[in-house]
Amino acid sequence: MSQIPAELKYVSSHEWIRHEGDGVVTVGITEHAQELLGDVVFVEVPEVDSEVEAEDEIAVVESVKAASDIYAPLAGTITEINEELEDSPELLNSDPYGDGWMFKMQLADVSELDSLLSADDYAEEIADE
Amino acid sequence: MGSKTPLYQAHVDAEARIVDFGGWDMPLNYGSQIDEHTAVREASGMFDVSHMTIVEIKGSDAKPYLQYVLANDVAKLTESGKALYTAMLNEDGGVIDDLIAYYLTDAHYRLIVNASTREKDLAWLENVAQQFNVSVEERIDLAIIAVQGPQAVEKTLSVISDEHQELVSNLKPFTAAYAGDLFVARTGYTGEDGFEILIPDNQAIELWNQLLAAGVKPCGLAARDTLRLEAGMNLYGNDMDESVTPLESNMGWTVAWEPEDRDFVGRKALEAQKEAGIPHKLIGLVLDGKGIMREGQEVLVNDEVVGVVTSGTMSPTTSKSIAIARVQRSLDAEEVLVQVRKKQIPAKVVKPGFVRKGKSLI
Numbered sequence: 001m002s003q004i005p006a007e008l009k010y011v012s013s014h015e016w017i018r019h020e021g022d023g024v025v026t027v028g029i030t031e032h033a034q035e036l037l038g039d040v041v042f043v044e045v046p047e048v049d050s051e052v053e054a055e056d057e058i059a060v061v062e063s064v065k066a067a068s069d070i071y072a073p074l075a076g077t078i079t080e081i082n083e084e085l086e087d088s089p090e091l092l093n094s095d096p097y098g099d100g101w102m103f104k105m106q107l108a109d110v111s112e113l114d115s116l117l118s119a120d121d122y123a124e125e126i127a128d129e
Numbered sequence: 130m131g132s133k134t135p136l137y138q139a140h141v142d143a144e145a146r147i148v149d150f151g152g153w154d155m156p157l158n159y160g161s162q163i164d165e166h167t168a169v170r171e172a173s174g175m176f177d178v179s180h181m182t183i184v185e186i187k188g189s190d191a192k193p194y195l196q197y198v199l200a201n202d203v204a205k206l207t208e209s210g211k212a213l214y215t216a217m218l219n220e221d222g223g224v225i226d227d228l229i230a231y232y233l234t235d236a237h238y239r240l241i242v243n244a245s246t247r248e249k250d251l252a253w254l255e256n257v258a259q260q261f262n263v264s265v266e267e268r269i270d271l272a273i274i275a276v277q278g279p280q281a282v283e284k285t286l287s288v289i290s291d292e293h294q295e296l297v298s299n300l301k302p303f304t305a306a307y308a309g310d311l312f313v314a315r316t317g318y319t320g321e322d323g324f325e326i327l328i329p330d331n332q333a334i335e336l337w338n339q340l341l342a343a344g345v346k347p348c349g350l351a352a353r354d355t356l357r358l359e360a361g362m363n364l365y366g367n368d369m370d371e372s373v374t375p376l377e378s379n380m381g382w383t384v385a386w387e388p389e390d391r392d393f394v395g396r397k398a399l400e401a402q403k404e405a406g407i408p409h410k411l412i413g414l415v416l417d418g419k420g421i422m423r424e425g426q427e428v429l430v431n432d433e434v435v436g437v438v439t440s441g442t443m444s445p446t447t448s449k450s451i452a453i454a455r456v457q458r459s460l461d462a463e464e465v466l467v468q469v470r471k472k473q474i475p476a477k478v479v480k481p482g483f484v485r486k487g488k489s490l491i
Contacts (some may be wrong), residue, residue: 035146064442
């Protein structure tokens with residue numbers, strides 16, 4: 001059973017979202033997602049300052065075998081990207097909830113965080129797969 | 130639930146990620162496909178390929194039958210255990226499958242065909258066999274373990290009985306021999322030295338565990354695919370299928386035109402295609418930029434689509450994205466553009482064959 005930290009929020013496309021305060025969130029992919037992908041060898045992150053809508057395709061994670069789109073979990077503005085991923089994409093495999101974070105964004109409406117999945121909701125979703 | 134090989138439980142015990150492959154529950158990887166790939170390039174790895182279909186062709190017409198049903202000529206095989214790589218074609222020259230044929234006697238050959246094409250292959254072989262005095266019999270009582278890598282020979286010999294050491298160590302490439310119950314072939318699908326070992330199903334797990342104890346790393350289908358692609362070897366269903374001929378698929382060398390009076394299924398169509406001009410060829414591509422080429426992506430020159438990627442990946446040995454692509458035969462560009470997702474990225478045109486015996490060729 002893969003790890004699903006209780007303090008994070010989730011979307012069904014396998015991203016996790018951590019609220020850092022003041023409407024800023026950090027986004028990455030879940031441990032379950034990296035297990036499905038296998039060895040990650042290339043990550044394309046969004047551009048800082050770009051404005052995104054919920055469910056926009058804004059990043060790509062490519063494993064040896066397949067490419068996966070990463071979606072903006074909510075509307076907002078990208079404020080920071082994890083530059084380590086360019087040289088060390090394998091961080092998504094080794095530490096998906098830590099050093100393998102992908103980007104940070106300022107949410108347009110912080111109250112929308114409540115619409116995301118809880119750890120329990122997400123666990124239920126992936127159990128049905 | 131799919132079919133299971135005799136080694137299925139060993140894969141589960143090793144915490145393999147199991148996936149469906151042509152109706153079989155097979156290991157995709159045992160953790161990291163890159164580590165598995167590297168083990169085969171630098172040391173040794175083993176693959177359960179028991180899902181592949183083994184077919185015995187027996188009878189007084191075995192030789193003329195195979196001379197008719199295969200595009201390569203089994204008459205080239207005169208020593209017991211000698212093998213050849215060949216396509217099996219339909220009347221239009223389309224590739225029904227690619228396979229290895231082993232010669233045992235004039236009245237007994239053994240074919241190893243792809244798992245994903247099992248049913249249509251058997252149906253085709255049986256259908257053509259009606260005109261000949263032969264039997265077509267699938268072997269479901271054998272497992273196959275491929276041991277590959279620069280240390281594969283040494284590791285395999287360490288688990289082979291003393292009386293068969295010399296025989297196995299002296300096997301030449303594309304040759305097989307019986308070592309007791311084992312049928313050991315010096316073949317593979319990785320671009321490295323090694324063996325493919327056919328073994329009675331009830332002995333397979335013991336051999337697997339002996340190899341494991343000798344330090345051979347279990348490798349899944351994912352590593353098998355990146356290894357074969359680095360070696361520039363075609364994968365049936367990706368790089369060729371019934372819609373193309375071997376002449377369009379870098380397999381011209383497997384078509385035996387001589388003797389001229391040997392009729393084989395698809396010969397007339399191939400001759401007509403040669404006469405009219407072969408429309409396509411397979412090339413190798415090395416991406417010059419960030420991104421990974423994938424099957425189905427378009428290949429462009431001067432804004433014009435000239436072909437399509439048939440297999441693409443990130444090559445673990447070279448850390449570059451490599452691909453095989455089917456393009457117009459007339460293409461002689463040294464560089465093309467590949468539509469990688471939303472971007473067009475330059476790629477260098479090379480011969481398919483990117484890594485051989487651990488060394489990058491690009």
